[in-house]
Amino acid sequence: MAFQIQNLEGSALLAFPEKKSMLLSELTRRFSAPLKDAVHYGDLIYLKDFNEVPYFARTVMKKPFLVKFDSIGDAAAALKNIQRSWAPYQYTCFRRGQLIQEKLPYVNLKNRNFPVKIPSSPIGLYTLIDEHTMIASAETTSPLPAGSLIFNEDHENPPSRAYLKIQESLSLASYFFNTELPGEGSRCFEAGACPGGWTYVLVNLGSEVYAVDRAPLADSLMNNPKVKFEAHDAFTLLPEQIGECDWVFSDVICYPERLLSWIKLWLESGRTKKMICTIKMQGEIDWDLVKEFASIPSSRVVHLGYNKHELTFIHVEP
Numbered sequence: 001m002a003f004q005i006q007n008l009e010g011s012a013l014l015a016f017p018e019k020k021s022m023l024l025s026e027l028t029r030r031f032s033a034p035l036k037d038a039v040h041y042g043d044l045i046y047l048k049d050f051n052e053v054p055y056f057a058r059t060v061m062k063k064p065f066l067v068k069f070d071s072i073g074d075a076a077a078a079l080k081n082i083q084r085s086w087a088p089y090q091y092t093c094f095r096r097g098q099l100i101q102e103k104l105p106y107v108n109l110k111n112r113n114f115p116v117k118i119p120s121s122p123i124g125l126y127t128l129i130d131e132h133t134m135i136a137s138a139e140t141t142s143p144l145p146a147g148s149l150i151f152n153e154d155h156e157n158p159p160s161r162a163y164l165k166i167q168e169s170l171s172l173a174s175y176f177f178n179t180e181l182p183g184e185g186s187r188c189f190e191a192g193a194c195p196g197g198w199t200y201v202l203v204n205l206g207s208e209v210y211a212v213d214r215a216p217l218a219d220s221l222m223n224n225p226k227v228k229f230e231a232h233d234a235f236t237l238l239p240e241q242i243g244e245c246d247w248v249f250s251d252v253i254c255y256p257e258r259l260l261s262w263i264k265l266w267l268e269s270g271r272t273k274k275m276i277c278t279i280k281m282q283g284e285i286d287w288d289l290v291k292e293f294a295s296i297p298s299s300r301v302v303h304l305g306y307n308k309h310e311l312t313f314i315h316v317e318p
Helices: 018-031 074-081 092-102 162-179 199-206 256-269 285-294
Strands: 003-007 011-015 039-041 044-049 057-061 065-069 086-088 123-128 135-137 189-190 208-213 227-231 247-250 274-280 299-302 310-316
Touching: 003 074, 011 018, 018 044, 057 135, 065 074, 074 092, 086 092, 092 123, 162 199, 162 274, 162 299, 162 310, 189 199, 189 285, 199 208, 247 256, 256 274, 256 285, 256 310, 285 299, 285 310
Parallel strands: 086 123, 189 208, 189 247, 208 227, 247 274
Antiparallel strands: 003 065, 011 044, 011 057, 039 044, 065 135, 123 135, 274 310, 299 310
């Protein structure tokens, strides 16, 4: 075997597809990171003096190293000597990267069907820099291959593509908090439900949904016996008017400050222990405000692969 390994300081951050500018903005505005010395490998950014985990990084190489190798077999052997599971991110030498992956133990890199259980076993990440060099890390911040969860899409039945966001956020909620998905016997409240992408997912899981919006849902959902619809401004309804809910959801376009107050109102009411809400950004991100969302106990703030210029708040109490 002919390979050499050189450990690196700092970390390497992999941006979400087409979101590298957002990651760079977060690094600058939230962390004041020293970007002048950054090394770019496609959407992967190596920073020698940085060890934080940005929201707009889909995964982070926490302990990166360089591997110099002679052959495809040597590259695979170098990775296998460290641990079993590896996933690629490639921006160059694509065919060579594919051949290396074929020599590694099998990892499911295919699109998934919902619901999906996210594995808890560690998975490394590697990226070819040239034909004989790669940067890699066995320790990463995501259990997903290259930090991505991509679903097989249904282009016919859901009333909007927003259904993919709730599929991803529910999958992450289950992974982060070891909680069951909504299902038979669950009562869910959805604020701003039109046209019904999230409601569609919830009723297909077996839940009953109290959906509130000024505009009606798709006809198929308005006629679904599991859906109770009310035409109203959802944020003006108090928790005591809605009643106990197993889950509360919101994908409403509103100022983040208003959403934060609404979330606190629900949690202080004690009428739900589980919430998933989209934090829609208005212009530049107020990172101090995001910190307030993240500081709520039993909560996580994430950027989903299916998010746009937004973050997602996930709350699950024990």
